[in-house]
Amino acid sequence: MSRESTFSFTRWWGVVVKEFLQLKRDPVTFVMILIMPVMQLLLFGYAMNTDPKNLPTALIIGEQSQFTRRIEASLRNSDYFAITKTLDENTARHALAKGEVQFVVSIPVDFSRRLVRGERPAILIEADATDPMTIGGALSALQGIVESVAEKELTGALGHVRGTSEALSIQVHRMYNPEGLTHYNVVPGLMGVILALTTVMMTGLSITKERERGTMENLLALPVSPMEIMMGKIVPYIFIGHFQAGVIILLTRLLFRVPFVGNPFALYVATVLFIASNLMLGVTLSSFTKNQLQAMQLTMFYFLPNMMLSGFTFPFAGMPKWAQVIGNIFPLTHFNRSVRGVLLKGNDWGDLWPHLWPVALFCVVVMALSVLFFRRTLD
């Protein structure tokens, strides 16, 4: 039997030592190995909440009475609702379309009088159902609240209707997604996720490839400016991004039958901005990577919090404040809102603007950073 065929601890140890040495020489991977679990734990542990509380809610109160005051107080006391403002009907609907509030609760005029008359007045609850997961818990809580208030308040003159469930009714309108279909939420969200992953990675790789193969030295010695290199590099990927976006939109319509009720041109602008932001980011990330593997790792490192904090995986409203602040930096968060807004809610320019400018700002900042970090020399 030859000596090579038996397991040698010396040789094995040689390999172990080599691996550790190489790991040490690759600080990007090393840092990632250390930070990844901490980040995932924090995100999953604190940011993820499938039964979100403190959902922004608008109240439309048609009359001031003992009953409506109790309803309002009970809603305020509940964890589920954060009553942001009491609005008139029009502004409330707009706030719902823009995604500023998750619920609009309206108590009609003459509610108490009709209650006494036994006319079964209705409390109307309009919910933004684009993400069914977000509103599930809150909706059932809302019904419980109204019923328990009714139970307590219907005394004296109203005593005769107490206990009868017919005294009042609660009408729930699941807006934009009446059937509560989760794929209405997931499929448009995937558009951003897929675009982000591929575009960030592709540009990152294309620049890192030059460095890895040694052609960067040649490129830098040629009379071409960093801006020319970067802008030249992202153009092909802008086309690829368009192609991907087109395919995804087509599939969401044909395969998943997701509605498309908003302004297509507004969505196009949002998409172009989003692709540009990802490509610029890919260029910037590539300034910190030596080889293609690192570029892939760094992309994943950026991508993971994106998935979790953008409202794609978990309800945005359910995240703690700090996580929302971070989430609001990512273009994916805003793009998700734009896509859902246009496809499901029929958003137009006015509704989209709050989700467009943060992406544009991100683009500008990241572009400045990429120029700053681009190594004009081999130093």
Add this chain to the structure above:
Amino acid sequence: MTTCQNTLAIDVQNLGKSFGSKKVVDNVSLTVERGEIYGFLGPNGSGKTTCIRLMCGLLTPDSGSGTCLGFNILRESTHIKRRIGYMTQKFSFWDDLTIRENLDFVARLFAIKGRKAAVDQTLEKLRLQDRANQLTGTLSGGWKQRLALAACMLHKPKLLLLDEPTSGVDPTARRDFWDELHSLAARGISVLVSTHYMDEAERCHKLAYIAYGKLMATGTAPEIIAAKGLHTVVVHGEHLQALSEKLDHTPEVEQTVMFGTSLHASGLDKDALLSTVTDIAGTGLYVEPVETSLEDVFVYMMHRSQNNLRLPQ
């Protein structure tokens, strides 16, 4: 800055560059005249590549200054890049582009007028018309090197910086390559070329020898040999390895270099060297004085610089 901007292709003073705590280029001053082939020699890791990169603006020097074709290497690297041809040590054209596509790309970056004609002309000169659409990655080492030289000549540069252009290239291709360099120099193009080959060093107009980042010697080949005052004897015979080890411990012998069936021994005192080597070699071996070669001098300088560096400071 300098008064002789018109005649000097490269004029750098006191260049210094460190990576971390390691001084890679230490106080290097160099002048290359127009139409001159300037050889850049030194052991691996001596700072040749770094020096070349400093001159064409690919690296920023920590200290020192200078001009390349009259342009400041610190501030005007854009102008320098447009006028020089730089051939990297490792083949750095795009393997996944065809030969024509590579040339086209370079021609576009230099904004060459009549790009197509220029590329066709280059392909014709390289005798690569038939393989113009072949992927560059599939070329052999010699062809890659010829392509690289042609690509950095496309824009008709006034100065060529060539970093070990002939490493891994067969002797015939090397000879052709050097013939080409000389015809370029005859047309007034300056060439700074780094190499490990002694025969190539001897074909340069002027030489610089660098070791551990320091310039050890500059001048023509005979000047460098003469300056060191080294005398050499050659021993022919067998079992020279044992003799070489003995001679290394003799104060009269500065160094020995083995060449298969002969041994070069060099020392500073011609007579003492000859008598010592003859004594130790004894009978059966044939000892005769020879002219000190460039290689002997370079090996000598390399050992000297190593020893100097080992001294505690």
